[in-house]
């Protein structure tokens with residue numbers, strides 16, 4: 001099998017962290033064919049489009065992509081929409097997979113290993129917004145059976161891969177019985193059909209948010225809607241060491257786009273101090289879930305773990321991107337060294 | 339001035355914790371006139387209404403209330419709606435004030451002192467939900483200038499009372515530019531008109547959720563919409579020692595209803611082990627913000643602090659409600675004792 005990767009560095013630190021992840025992937029997949037495409041704010045300013053048609057085309061051809069980060073204008077600009085939202089929606093990347101686990105040296109605790117599966121196509125992200133009058137705005141939250149079932153179907157797959165013992169459906173059905181009720185019920189049907197009903201429980205989103213802070217070790221697989229998943233995955237990544245260690249995979253039926261959760265961090269762009277590990281771990285999600293190479297993904301994560309262990313005690317923030325890259329590539333090529 | 343309080347114990351541990359808070363209030367306000375009203379699931383089963391008209395009437399007459407907690411049926415029941423939502427909406431309790439602070443012995447850190455002002459009347463809580471077809475549901479999120487301005491107006495008041503140095507507007511305007519944009523812009527106008535523009539900053543809700551976990555000490559006053567406030571206040575109360583220490587005030591123009599954030603906890607109801615301090619602190623919010631008796635509120639909070647300090651080292655969970663009440667009343671009447 002030959003692997004193709006469409007690289008979309010984007011703005012800010014994107015072009016700094018993405019090449020590190022690509023070089024790590026190339027160690028594990030020597031035949032990887034890398035192509036480049038553009039998206040984001042600089043791209044919009046240059047060509048009037050945040051996601052040019054050529055980029056979508058490249059993604060479709062490659063089937064796999066690695067996205068860096070994009071900036072946004074501080075005030076809304078006509079015609080501009082966040083590039084990542086356009087990519088998710090146009091390419092049908094309907095599930096967002098966000099693992100959170102403890103890492104040596106950077107995590108505040110060592111017992112967290114959970115995975116959030118966030119619905120990635122609807123909810124408050126797809127519905128239209130409109131002004132009823134100048135002092136009254138309304139947004140729509142759409143939830144469908146098909147998107148909920150597609151998420152749960154992916155959860156079945158992931159649950160088998162990781163031998164999940166607990167699958168928590170997170171919703172707010174006490175206030176939103178129709179939308180959240182539909183989501184919950186359809187997830188339950190799919191999970192039950194796969195014989196997983198004994199593992200399933202549920203939690204209200206406010207309760208889940210508190211438990212993710214107080215007892216994160218109790219979670220295994222979490223399934224939730226788009227905006228809840230956005231909020232919960234950000235707060236949970238505290239346990240993996242913060243946004244610098246938070247990977248994600250925008251995961252469609254035949255196309256997947258890996259994306260570090262962090263933003264373009266204009267304040268540190270160019271300083272050589274960006275942490276590339278979220279991008280590296282995102283590439284690892286491509287390996288594990290999209291290309292179905294769990295052994296290679298394990299290798300990559302083990303290398304990241306050793307890099308962090310070597311830095312333990314020192315502040316990761318004092319390491320430069322170059323040092324981390326060198327250390328990572330050494331661990332990948334000579335796992336016993338240092 | 340004579341003070342009247344409408345007491346609504348509700349279900350589960352509500353009738354256990356509320357009397358403790360009432361007795362504490364009576365020490366500080368010997369003339370307090372206490373009246374009783376009912377609401378909740380048991381009330382619904384008895385009389386077919388979760389919030390009888392007589393309860394609303396009692397609240398209007400008293401102007402101040404203390405709500406315990408209510409249970410909900412596990413499956414939706416026709417005609418039943420959460421009593422607290424009905425009370426908030428029918429009585430125009432348009433702001434929900436939720437302070438989070440460190441307490442000796444029970445808080446994981448000692449430097450947190452923040453206050454969340456949650457819009458309490460609209461957002462995803464007020465809009466209708468409907469099924470477009472059996473596999474497609476939609477909810478509406480309504481945001482109005484008037485509700486946003488009313489929240490910000492309260493924030494001006496609170497900011498002056500606590501000498502707030504930082505006011506953070508929490509939204510998701512990058513995805514919801516119209517609804518969240520309206521909220522943010524109207525809050526800014528009101529805060530600026532009060533001369534507070536230099537204290538104001540903003541944060542996306544996902545970023546704020548992570549920061550509330552990672553650096554809660556950096557927050558002072560947070561303003562946000564209804565559901566975001568629900569989620570953020572639950573997760574933040576980890577820092578005050580969890581739901582057992584989380585008070586709130588549903589705060590309208592002329593009526594206020596104090597409410598511990600915890601639920602009816604049917605699993606421990608009747609065991610004598612419920613923690614009454616969230617109810618007590620909620621009563622303290624009535625004193626401070628509704629009745630404008632900050633000195634009495636300080637007295638009450640100081641007494642709670644001493645009770646906790648006396649228990650420090652021991653697990654608060656092993657103290658009974660009776661012990662905590664005795665200790666609290668002793669601290670209120672003889673502040674130097676023990």
Ligand SMILES: CC(C)[C@H](C(=O)O)[C@@H](O)C(=O)O
Pocket residue numbers: 082084085230261512513544
């Ligand atoms: C940039 C923003 C639109 C995006 C989102 O809200 O999904 C981000 O927060 C994320 O989680 O990937």
Ligand SMILES: CC(C)[C@H](C(=O)O)[C@@H](O)C(=O)O
Pocket residue numbers: 174175206420422423568599
């Ligand atoms: C019980 C529920 C309807 C309520 C809410 O969502 O507002 C609760 O979570 C709260 O925060 O007071």
